[in-house]
Amino acid sequence: xxxxxxxxxxxxxxxxxxxxxxxxxxxxxxxxxxxxxxxxxxxxxxxxxxxxxxxxxxxxxxxxxxxxxxxxxxxxxxxxxxxxxxxxxxxxxxxxxxxxxxxxxxxxxxxxxxxxxxxxxxxxxxxxxxxxxxxxxxxxxxxxxxxxxxxxxxxxxxxxxxxxxxxxxxxxxxxxxxxxxxxxxxxxxxxxxxxxxxxxxxxxxxxxxxxxxxxxxxxxxxxxxxxxxxxxxxxxxxxxxxxxxxxxxxxxxxxxxxxxxxxxxxxxxxxxxxxxxxxxxxxxxxxxxxxxxxxxxxxxxxxxxxxxxxxxxxxxxxxxxxxxxxxxxxxxxxxxxxxxxxxxxxxxxxxxxxxxxxxxxxxxxxxxxxxxxxxxxxxxxxxxxxxxxxxxxxxxxxxxxxxxxxxxxxxxxxxxxxxxxxxxxxxxxxxxx
Amino acid sequence: xxxxxxxxxxxxxxxxxxxxxxxxxxxxxxxxxxxxxxxxxxxxxxxxxxxxxxxxxxxxxxxxxxxxxxxxxxxxxxxxxxxxxxxxxxxxxxxxxxxxxxxxxxxxxxxxxxxxxxxxxxxxxxxxxxxxxxxxxxxxxxxxxxxxxxxxxxxxxxxxxxxxxxxxxxxxxxxxxxxxxxxxxxxxxxxxxxxxxxxxxxxxxxxxxxxxxxxxxxxxxxxxxxxxxxxxxxxxxxxxxxxxxxxxxxxxxxxxxxxxxxxxxxxxxxxxxxxxxxxxxxxxxxxxxxxxxxxxxxxxxxxxxxxxxxxxxxxxxxxxxxxxxxxxxxxxxxxxxxxxxxxxxxxxxxxxxxxxxxxxxxxxxxxxxxxxxxxxxxxxxxxxxxxxxxxxxxxxxxxxxxxxxxxxxxxxxxxxxxxxxxxxxxxxxxxxxxxxxxxxxxxxxxxxxxxxxxxxxxxx
Numbered sequence: 001x002x003x004x005x006x007x008x009x010x011x012x013x014x015x016x017x018x019x020x021x022x023x024x025x026x027x028x029x030x031x032x033x034x035x036x037x038x039x040x041x042x043x044x045x046x047x048x049x050x051x052x053x054x055x056x057x058x059x060x061x062x063x064x065x066x067x068x069x070x071x072x073x074x075x076x077x078x079x080x081x082x083x084x085x086x087x088x089x090x091x092x093x094x095x096x097x098x099x100x101x102x103x104x105x106x107x108x109x110x111x112x113x114x115x116x117x118x119x120x121x122x123x124x125x126x127x128x129x130x131x132x133x134x135x136x137x138x139x140x141x142x143x144x145x146x147x148x149x150x151x152x153x154x155x156x157x158x159x160x161x162x163x164x165x166x167x168x169x170x171x172x173x174x175x176x177x178x179x180x181x182x183x184x185x186x187x188x189x190x191x192x193x194x195x196x197x198x199x200x201x202x203x204x205x206x207x208x209x210x211x212x213x214x215x216x217x218x219x220x221x222x223x224x225x226x227x228x229x230x231x232x233x234x235x236x237x238x239x240x241x242x243x244x245x246x247x248x249x250x251x252x253x254x255x256x257x258x259x260x261x262x263x264x265x266x267x268x269x270x271x272x273x274x275x276x277x278x279x280x281x282x283x284x285x286x287x288x289x290x291x292x293x294x295x296x297x298x299x300x301x302x303x304x305x306x307x308x309x310x311x312x313x314x315x316x317x318x319x320x321x322x323x324x325x326x327x328x329x330x331x332x333x334x335x336x337x338x339x340x341x342x343x344x345x346x347x348x349x350x351x352x353x354x355x356x357x358x359x360x361x362x363x364x365x366x367x368x369x370x371x372x373x374x375x376x377x378x379x380x381x382x383x384x385x386x387x388x389x390x391x392x393x394x395x396x397x398x399x400x401x402x403x404x405x406x407x408x409x410x411x412x413x414x415x416x417x418x419x420x421x422x423x424x425x426x427x428x429x430x431x432x433x
Numbered sequence: 434x435x436x437x438x439x440x441x442x443x444x445x446x447x448x449x450x451x452x453x454x455x456x457x458x459x460x461x462x463x464x465x466x467x468x469x470x471x472x473x474x475x476x477x478x479x480x481x482x483x484x485x486x487x488x489x490x491x492x493x494x495x496x497x498x499x500x501x502x503x504x505x506x507x508x509x510x511x512x513x514x515x516x517x518x519x520x521x522x523x524x525x526x527x528x529x530x531x532x533x534x535x536x537x538x539x540x541x542x543x544x545x546x547x548x549x550x551x552x553x554x555x556x557x558x559x560x561x562x563x564x565x566x567x568x569x570x571x572x573x574x575x576x577x578x579x580x581x582x583x584x585x586x587x588x589x590x591x592x593x594x595x596x597x598x599x600x601x602x603x604x605x606x607x608x609x610x611x612x613x614x615x616x617x618x619x620x621x622x623x624x625x626x627x628x629x630x631x632x633x634x635x636x637x638x639x640x641x642x643x644x645x646x647x648x649x650x651x652x653x654x655x656x657x658x659x660x661x662x663x664x665x666x667x668x669x670x671x672x673x674x675x676x677x678x679x680x681x682x683x684x685x686x687x688x689x690x691x692x693x694x695x696x697x698x699x700x701x702x703x704x705x706x707x708x709x710x711x712x713x714x715x716x717x718x719x720x721x722x723x724x725x726x727x728x729x730x731x732x733x734x735x736x737x738x739x740x741x742x743x744x745x746x747x748x749x750x751x752x753x754x755x756x757x758x759x760x761x762x763x764x765x766x767x768x769x770x771x772x773x774x775x776x777x778x779x780x781x782x783x784x785x786x787x788x789x790x791x792x793x794x795x796x797x798x799x800x801x802x803x804x805x806x807x808x809x810x811x812x813x814x815x816x817x818x819x820x821x822x823x824x825x826x827x828x829x830x831x832x833x834x835x836x837x838x839x840x841x842x843x844x845x846x847x848x849x850x851x852x853x854x855x856x857x858x859x860x861x862x863x864x865x866x867x868x869x870x871x872x873x874x875x876x877x878x879x880x881x882x883x884x885x886x887x888x889x890x891x892x893x
Contacts, residue, residue, distance in 0.1 A: 026756055027727040030698025031667040033757035034607030037766045044772040047564070072560035082553040085781060089545035092537045092744070100532035100742040101874075104507070133593055133779065140774035147494035148608065164773045167605060167755075193668070207491040238490025267487040282560040284552070285593075285782035287441060294486065297493035306497045313502040313624045314600035319593070319779040321545060321745035415560075 026081015036170045039182070045160045045401040046070045053395050060393065066424045067198045068352070070394035071216070071370065071413040073280040074420075075344060076338030077325075081279060084328035085321050092320075098398035104306065106131025106288070110323050113330040114288055118273075122260045128292050128304065130311055131326070133285040133318045135246055135274045136161050142242060142270065143169040144290070145303070145310045153186035155198060157217055157402030157409070159244065164212040179405035188407050192364060192375075196220035200229055205237040211259075214251060217402045217411040218348075218373045221255035227262045234268040240295065240303070241269040246287075249278045249342045250349075251368045266292040270303070275347075277370065277415075279289035279329045279338045286322040345370045348421045349414035355425040356412075359432045370414040373399070377408055384410050392427040435449065480623050487724035496630045503600060505620045505861040506530045512845075513855045520853065526884045528812075529855035531676070531830065531873040533740040537785075538797030540734050541739055544788025548781050562777045565768065566591025566748070568765060570783050573790040574748055578708075578733070582720040588764065590771055591786070593745040593778045595706050596621050602702060602730065603629045605763075605770045610667035613646035615658065617677055617862030617869075622670040640864040649865045652835070656680035660689060665697040671719075673706035674711060675784040677862045677871040678833045679825015687722050694728040699753065700763070701729040706747075711828045726752035730763070731770035737805075737830065737875075738798050739789045742777070746782040746851050807829045808881045809874035815885040816872075819892045830874040833859070841867050845893070 042048065049069045052287040057065055091097025105111065111126040132138045139161050148170035154162050166172050166185060167181035173183025181187055186206045188198030196218050211230060222230070234241045243259035251257050259269045274287035291304040333392045353366035362375040376384045388394050388410070397413070399406030414421070455498025504510060509529045517525050551557025565571065572586040576616045592598045599621050608630035614622045626632050626645060641647055646666045648658035656678050671690065674681040682690070694701045703719035711717055719729045734747035751764040788794045813826040822835040841858035848856055848870070857873070859866030874881065 002540065026754070027695070027724075027759065028698070028756040028758055028760055029667075029694075029700050029728060030758050031606075031610060033759055033761050033766065034605060034609070036607055037605065037769065045771065047772050070561065074558070074560065076554055076558045077552045079553045082549045084548035084550075086549040089542045089549060089781070089785070091546075093542040094536055098532060098534070098536045098740070100740065101530065102743050122618055128780045134776050136776040137597075137774065144600070144604070145494060145497070146491070147496055148630065149494075150491060168770070168773065170608065207489075228492075234489075235487060238488070240489050240491050262889050264487075268489065280552075280560070281559070283562050283777070285779040296486065296488040298488055298490050300486075300488055302491050304475060306494065309497060309500060309503065310628070312507050313621060314597065314746065316594050316596045317743070319745040321549070321781045322779050325549075400559065407541050423776060 028217050036168050039167050039174055040164060040174065041175050044164060046263075047257070047399070048401070049395065049397055052389070056389055056393070056395075059196075063393040064423075065393045065395065066416065066420050066427075067395045068412045068414070068416060068424060069397050071277065071415055072258065072330035073277060073282050073345075073415050074417055075280060075341050077280045078332045078334070078341065079330045080138045080331070080337050081325050085284075085325040088321050088324035099320055102320050102323070104315055104317045105129075106311045106318060107320070107327070110327050113327055117330045117335070119258060119260065122258060122350060124260060124290055125293070128290050130289045130291065130307065131318050131323060131412075132287045132289060132315070133322070134276060134287040135244065135272050136217060137315075138272045138287060138289045139242075140165045140168075141310050141314060142272070142307070143171075144314060145307050146208060151186065152208045152210060153188055153203060153206040153271070154210045154403070155190045155212065156404060157190065157399060157406030158210065159212055159216045160402060162242075180400065187403065187405065190215070190218060190220070191405065195226075196364065197222055197226045200233045203233070205239065207239060209234060209239050210244070211241060212246070214247040214255070214369035215252060215365070216369070217371055217397065217399065217401060217406065217409075218245065219367070219369035219371040221251055221253070224254075224256055224262070227256055227259060231259070231262045231265050231268055233288055238298070239268065239334075241265070243269050243271045244273075245271055246274040247277055247369045248273065249339065250346060250370055252346070253368065255368055260290070260292075267294045267296070270295065275326055275329060278342065280327070280341060281322070281325065284322045284325060286318055286326045328396040344418070345414050348418065351421050352412050353424055355428055359429065361432075366414070372412040372414065374410045375408060376410060379408060381407055381409060392424070392431050394424050394427060446461040462469060485567070496628050499632065499634055500624060501635050504624060505857070509855065509857055512849065516849055516853070516855075523853040524883075525853045525855065526876065526880045527855045528872045528876060528881070528884055529851070529857045531875055533737060533742050533805075533875050534877055535740060535801055537740045537744075538794070538801065540791065540793045540797055541785050541788045542627055544794075545744075545781050545785040548784030553782075559780055562780050562783070564772045564775055564777045565589075566778060567780070567783050567787075569784050570790075573787060577790050577795070578751070579718060579720060582718060584720055584750055584752065588750050590749045590751065591778050592747045592749060592775070593782070594736060594747040595704060595732050597775075598732050598749045599702075600625045600628075600748060601770050601774060602732075602767070603631075604774060605766050606631075606668060607734070611644060611646070611647055612668040612670060613663060614670045614863070615650045615665040615672065615675065616647035616864060617650065617859060617866030618670065619672055619676045620862060623863070639845065640860070647863065647865070650675070650678060650680070652822065656824070657682055657686045660693045663693070664697065667699060669694060669699050669701045672706070674707040674715070674829035675825070676707065676829070677800070677831055677857065677859065677866065679827070679829035679831040681711055681713070681828035684714075684716050684721070684877065687716055687719060691722045691725050693726055695724060697760070699728065701725070703729050703731045704733075705731055707737060707829045708733065709798070710806060710830055712806070715828055720750070720752075726754040730755065730757070735786055735789060737787070738799060738802060741782070741785065742784055744782050746778055746786050747853070777784060782870050804878075805874050808876060808878065811881055811885055812872050812874055815888050819889065826874075832872040832874065834870045834872060835868060836870060837868055838867060841870060844870050848891070852884070852891050854884045854887060
């Protein structure tokens with residue numbers, strides 16, 4: 001980040017600045033940089049990890065680096081899904097099959113399929129579903145909806161996009177180096193001691209509460225009881241829950257897959273989800289947000305109406321090709337096929353979890369999510385990351401990248417070819433045993 | 434059961450416009466119904482099992498409350514649907530929303546189909562792409578459109594389209610910047626500005642939002658703003674070839690615009706989505722103007738070139754030389770925005786983009802653009818022959834027709850009612866658009882000719 005120490009005004013529209021002791025002359029505009037952008041610390045986490053991976057590969061060009069870092073899917077998408085996308089693409093070359101702008105909220109058949117197939121007997125209407133190009137975009141569109149004058153609570157540790165988008169939109173204060181937290185965000189610790197669910201009795205009231213379950217990075221799936229408490233908490237405080245269910249397909253036990261399984265949730269919650277980890281659509285880009293009709297702002301105005309306005313103004317719909325793929329995922333053949341890829345990753349997670357456990361480490365998650373959350377007591381997570389990378393050529397993610405509550409932990413993602421997972425397992429055993 | 438008195442606005446409050454905008458959903462059970470003049474709630478008989486509607490305590494975003502109505506084009510779509518219900522037998526022709534109609538050339542769709550199939554193979558599968566876009570596509574865009582303008586691959590950010598890019602730019606700029614727009618202009622610039630909190634309230638008498646500088650563009654000033662009367666703003670949105678007027682700014686005009694931005698230390702956001710429709714030697718990119726790299730961002734799109742309105746692909750150019758007042762490169766912040774609030778355009782759409790920029794793809798796109806340009810010619814000829822003052826059309830797929838002294842929504846309705854042709858009322862693009870109708874040239878040739886015939890019947 002450039003930190004100009006002196007600004008020289010040479011001509012009305014040009015400026016110089018000093019960087020590293022050198023005077024740089026340039027033509028700068030007179031537009032003030034967005035102060036919210038200045039508040040952000042470093043780059044976004046995952047490009048950081050990617051950069052470190054690249055540096056490492058340059059340093060060890062012959063090493064076979066195994067990436068269990070960024071949660072990027074690796075297995076091919078089932079044929080039934082891709083052939084549907086290919087067919088849709090080909091049809092765009094025909095008079096009968098050509099389609100221009102789609103509805104910004106998404107293709108009706110897809111919205112219906114999501115409602116019926118994924119929400120089954122929960123009373124979610126297709127009109128409450130907004131198809132998108134993925135959760136990361138939806139999170140920011142929700143922040144645009146909410147504006148800068150709301151307060152948020154997040155789990156600690158948490159997927160960084162909730163925090164970073166909050167900073168960008170102006171909901172937070174400055175980052176405090178001592179605590180590793182932004183002012184004005186309520187951080188809800190999630191640790192083994194509290195069963196990875198916030199202690200709501202000590203949580204301050206905020207307008208919005210971000211909850212991810214099954215959780216990235218801890219892998220914990222909230223129980224029905226925990227979610228009932230959360231919904232009750234939100235009702236009592238007048239808060240809106242934004243429930244990220246991107247990993248719902250990984251739930252193994254009877255943990256809820258949707259916040260809307262909880263009575264009363266329709267009046268307090270928005271749910272976001274994604275085809276990324278469900279169907280390998282990380283590059284194809286498809287997700288959705290559910291905004292129930294009953295969710296109202298304090299003045300009684302339906303949140304869905306404003307979200308619709310955001311979607312119509314700031315977005316132009318997910319790619320029609322991706323949506324065709326989504327529809328194919330939700331056919332009975334498609335569901336079976338994508339679920340078997342999910343099961344493949346779940347088996348990976350089990351292998352990795354067992355590996356760490358066999359080495360005497362405390363491992364969490366891995367059962368209801370494609371992430372293992374490994375505890376390295378007394379160690380800094382970037383140090384563990386670096387050591388693992390250096391000595392085993394395995395990329396992981398340091399827990400502190402997800403918040404101060406992630407310190408001493410490493411997130412290991414279970415996306416990878418089986419042989420890579422097994423190889424990683426071997427390397428870890430030889431390093432750590 | 435409680436009375437939700439505290440959560441209901443006073444009927445006389447003007448701060449919540451939902452009462453004007455929406456009807457109260459009768460499905461919401463048994464809430465207190467505000468009576469006309471008092472706070473006292475009147476209970477509706479309720480079955481014992483039902484409870485009063487819960488409202489959260491989250492305040493509605495006051496910026497969104499400033500917006501006057503729905504976004505323009507869904508409004509047009511609504512009117513079209515209503516009209517089709519009213520006249521189920523009528524053959525409604527859509528020259529309203531600028532939606533492409535012609536099939537995408539096969540060279541392009543087979544590129545996408547190939548990528549889709551490849552995703553089912555071990556070698557061909559790819560997951561997350563770079564948020565800025567695939568390297569080879571960025572390079573192809575730089576080479577094809579900015580070849581000799583020294584815009585590099587790293588200056589290019591691939592997106593899911595200009596509309597999304599406009600909002601991402603606004604998120605990057607934040608709420609403490611002022612902006613100028615052409616009047617009339619593509620509504621997303623103004624609406625995104627309102628949403629981000631850059632503007633004041635809408636003033637009904639002038640049909641403008643406070644704190645936006647509206648730069649009038651009309652026949653009298655050749656559709657280029659009189660810069661001597663324009664106040665300084667941080668950001669200037671400029672679209673050329675223009676939607677909706679169809680006017681393409683000249684090299685001389687853009688040189689003055691760049692100088693204006695330089696003198697004022699402003700950032701120009703230049704929308705070049707229709708550049709391929711230019712017939713004469715008007716600049717296709719703002720970066721053809723010397724000095725533009727230090728003041729401008731350019732937004733563009735495959736939508737109207739390749740019929741990608743549904744496929745979703747575009748790009749934004751942020752030159753390295755563009756800096757904030759403290760010297761910080763704007764591209765660094767845009768990169769951060771793209772990495773945090775976005776996750777890249779669909780890899781299949783990007784494969785389509787690569788195919789578009791192959792020699793065969795470029796030729797095919799030119800053909801389709803040529804087709805729409807021929808549509809534009811027919812429409813222009815029709816209105817001209819009927820004695821209307823007609824603008825645009827030469828460098829853009831839009832014809833801007835003057836209806837002096839008439840409300841454009843009235844003209845829109847009359848045309849729809851009497852010819853079953855959907856157009857777009859000029860006032861939807863800003864107050865200076867009133868008195869004009871935008872006729873878009875996207876359509877099957879037969880429909881366009883039929884529409885022209887009906888116009889002739891109506892006005893001859």
